[in-house]
Amino acid sequence: MPSKQAIWFGCATMLFSALLFRQPAVSSAQDQTPRAATSNPARNFDVQKLAEGVYAVVRQDLPGLMVDANNVFIINDEDVIVVDANGAPAITKEVLAALRKLTSKPVKYVINTHYHDDHIRGNQVYRDAFPGVEFIGHAFAREYLPNQGAANRKDFLEGAPDFRDTIKDSLAKNKNLRGTDLTAEERASYESDIRLVDLVLREGAQAQTVLPTITVTDRLTLYRGKRVIDIRHLGHGHTAADLVVHLPEEKIAITGDLVVWPVPLVGNPQSKIGAWAATLEKLRGLQPSVIVPGHGPVLRDDSYLKLLADLFGSLQRQTAAAVTRGETLEQARKSVNLDEFRRQFAGDSPVRRFSFGMYVVGPAVAAAYREAKETH
Numbered sequence: 449m450p451s452k453q454a455i456w457f458g459c460a461t462m463l464f465s466a467l468l469f470r471q472p473a474v475s476s477a478q479d480q481t482p483r484a485a486t487s488n489p490a491r492n493f494d495v496q497k498l499a500e501g502v503y504a505v506v507r508q509d510l511p512g513l514m515v516d517a518n519n520v521f522i523i524n525d526e527d528v529i530v531v532d533a534n535g536a537p538a539i540t541k542e543v544l545a546a547l548r549k550l551t552s553k554p555v556k557y558v559i560n561t562h563y564h565d566d567h568i569r570g571n572q573v574y575r576d577a578f579p580g581v582e583f584i585g586h587a588f589a590r591e592y593l594p595n596q597g598a599a600n601r602k603d604f605l606e607g608a609p610d611f612r613d614t615i616k617d618s619l620a621k622n623k624n625l626r627g628t629d630l631t632a633e634e635r636a637s638y639e640s641d642i643r644l645v646d647l648v649l650r651e652g653a654q655a656q657t658v659l660p661t662i663t664v665t666d667r668l669t670l671y672r673g674k675r676v677i678d679i680r681h682l683g684h685g686h687t688a689a690d691l692v693v694h695l696p697e698e699k700i701a702i703t704g705d706l707v708v709w710p711v712p713l714v715g716n717p718q719s720k721i722g723a724w725a726a727t728l729e730k731l732r733g734l735q736p737s738v739i740v741p742g743h744g745p746v747l748r749d750d751s752y753l754k755l756l757a758d759l760f761g762s763l764q765r766q767t768a769a770a771v772t773r774g775e776t777l778e779q780a781r782k783s784v785n786l787d788e789f790r791r792q793f794a795g796d797s798p799v800r801r802f803s804f805g806m807y808v809v810g811p812a813v814a815a816a817y818r819e820a821k822e823t824h
């Protein structure tokens with residue numbers, strides 16, 4: 449059993465690491481204007497048409513410590529394929545209601561891009577609504593979910609109330625997790641976190657795990673009329689079970705958490721830094737003109753993919769050099785310089801800088817260091 453620090457709770461790793469990786473205070477040059485909160489957090493998404501019959505369901509939660517997954521509808525002549533479910537059945541019920549406004553065709557396949565709870569807890573909604581629906585996931589997801597996945601879910605549900613209370617306390621005291629006064633951006637982000645944690649906790653214990661009924665290790669291609677739906681495992685990155693859904697005709701790539709905006713979600717030990725850079729280059733090689741990330745807005749070029757690949761490549765090179773110099777992990781944390789990447793990913797935003805510290809500086813340096821040690 450890995451230590452608490454080593455456990456990756458799904459994309460919502462924040463519960464413990466928020467408290468473990470306290471960052472030095474940073475000054476904020478300006479606050480960003482947050483989007484107004486919606487009254488129903490389960491419905492906090494936009495449906496965006498990407499191509500004929502292809503729609504992205506894009507979450508509008510503010511960047512923060514708690515996130516939920518984007519989804520995609522692929523509406524074919526006779527049926528529908530959905531990519532990813534959500535972190536709570538209540539959210540997926542709203543997503544399904546949005547689908548019903550577009551078509552009455554049945555959902556035939558749900559593709560889960562990986563096994564994290566914020567992408568799969570809503571599976572049961574499709575299973576209940578569509579008898580015979582099949583769930584497509586990586587073979588490792590089927591192995592992971594009943595074992596480490598169940599243990600991580602339990603830890604998450606046990607830790608979430610404390611996390612929520614910590615965030616509520618921060619709001620009440622007007623202090624962020626680093627102890628400095630909250631900016632408007634941070635306040636809105638914390639409030640968004642609390643809405644999502646509450647939503648997940650309301651149903652978390654009851655949500656059933658629906659395993660893949662069809663597994664993929666390398667590639668599975670579905671044909672629907674003229675449409676090609678190519679499901680690819682391009683390599684290890686965010687997890688060992690990452691799948692990309694590629695629509696070559698429409699030049700659309702649905703990436704799961706291989707691509708997350710505004711900062712990547714890196715888990716240690718689940719993510720592999722060196723492999724991630726290579727996987728992203730393969731993804732760029734597909735030359736998509738529309739990229740739907742696991743979290744964040746739809747991207748219209750590959751510049752963010754390149755930035756991510758550059759970050760992971762730099763992490764790999766810098767930690768390898770640190771290991772060659774005989775540095776400990778703690779020494780490597782000081783010698784690895786990510787200042788330029790922090791500037792590019794986070795700018796002056798305190799929320800993004802904190803996320804960069806939590807998801808990149810903390811776990812990514814440790815993961816890259818471990819990989820460098822293994823190959824040294």
Ligand SMILES: [Zn+2]
Pocket residue numbers: 458459562564686705713
């Ligand atoms: Zn994830």
